[in-house]
Amino acid sequence: MKRRNFVKSTLLGSMTAALGTDIVFGTLMPDGYTPLALLQNTDPFQLFDKDPQMVVLNNKPWNIEAQAHLLDDNVTPNTRMFIRNNGIIPERIDASKWTLTIDGESAKEPKTYTLVDLKTRFPQYTYQLTLECGGNGRSEFDPPAKGNQWTVGAVSCANWTGVRLRDVLEDVGFNKDAVYIGYHATDIHLSRDPDKEPISRGVPMAKALQDETLLAFRMNEKDIPMAHGYPLRLVAGGWPASASGKWVNRVSIRNKVHDGAKMTGTAYRVPCESVAPGEKIKEEDFCIIESMPVKSLITYPKSGATFPLGKKLQIRGHAWAGELEVKKMEYSIDFGATWKKCAVERPANRLAWQHFTATIDFPKKGYYEVWARATDSENTGQPMVLPGWNPKGYLNNACHRIAVKVT
């Protein structure tokens, strides 16, 4: 194969992955031609193969969320998975030449793997892993918090397949002084400054070494879609999804807390002590978010349902609790005056969201809100009002609610 053709065909492969569909007559495409669909201001629903009801919060960088009723599937399909980007999606990806380097102060020695190395040299595992953006629910904070104004839809639970990060780190070897891993990736800074990384976060060693922390190359039994990190993504379920780096090509084993982009300052951090709404906090008084708090979402019916008196309403949804498990799920139709139990399933595996159902009888006609409240294995439940205000608007796990009318 001539080099030029080879480059073209691999590029086509990555374009096809980005589009989620074959490029018809792609082999006839002129060299150096970028399909219109890959330019920034094109139809994101086609570009990323998303459900038309997904909501675009920002088109540069791309940030797209689901609505509650779109998340009804037990395993979130790509079409309904939120996209959160800090930078520009890599423009050229050649999976056949992709490498992952493990380095850092605490690595015995730097070591580089190809994707084939990873796939053939280590056992593969598949887990359903809940990924929720740290800023999911930000839109509700008062005073308002800066950033993309996520409502409820920046959460997903898909099947991720890959190798354990632990197996790879142990293959490289690391010293006892290792405290953190930090990822590096090939996305592009918004300013296009090649010396800047849009995001380079990580997790403490204890999280890095968990069974479920993966270097994933498949999502829902297919190559990971371009917007979600093709061809390699670090997946650390139950933690802010920003810890699950996309397009990862390097993982550093650090002898200190990783200090990459969006690890320092106030990014993905909340005040260590609770503060009054609007209060000013010094940077040194912020702490890094680790496990996400207990939360739930009613995914059926869609808010706004009307039905006749006498009909029993079936509700269902999902609940999750970061590193913990959800042990109790309740609903209320009287604004929290009384709560009734929902049936809640055990998770498919640790860090997977859990499914709940309930059947509700309404006593008379009128407007109701159905509120849902999950309680985790340490007996912490969701608040009905906003939890502690924080300047960046993270960790809003207030109860989800839908409006219904009995006619």
Added chain:
Amino acid sequence: MKQLQKKRNRTRLLLVAIALLAAVSGIFFIRSGQGGEDKEVYQNIPSDDDFDKIENGIHLRTGLIAADGLTEVVNNCTTCHSAQLVTQNRMSRERWVATIRWMQKTQNLWDLGANEEIIINYLVTNYPPLKKGRRAALTDIEWYALEP
């Protein structure tokens, strides 16, 4: 204004280039794929008048509120990120200023010079904080009949 004119010219050039490329490759695909069937390729090129069109007080291209300072905001605040990152947010003067300083410190935003005051006034006037309280009422509910 000069800057905007320059930007306009550049964008126009880019649009023409994209259209040409699309047209050429489109014809190429049709020729080779469908045996030279007689088809015309139409390309929608926005006319010049539409570029900064304002409708109902909104600058259509960006979604920003049309008010004093719009041009300065478009020129300085939508190069790296979309205007949607502005329109989603509501902040006090102090916090808009802090956001600009953060972008200058970490995100390669340039010194805004005399435009800074114009930009901040625009942001504070058009995107001030709104009171939401501890939990807002559900609004914009689309009612529908639930299938039995």
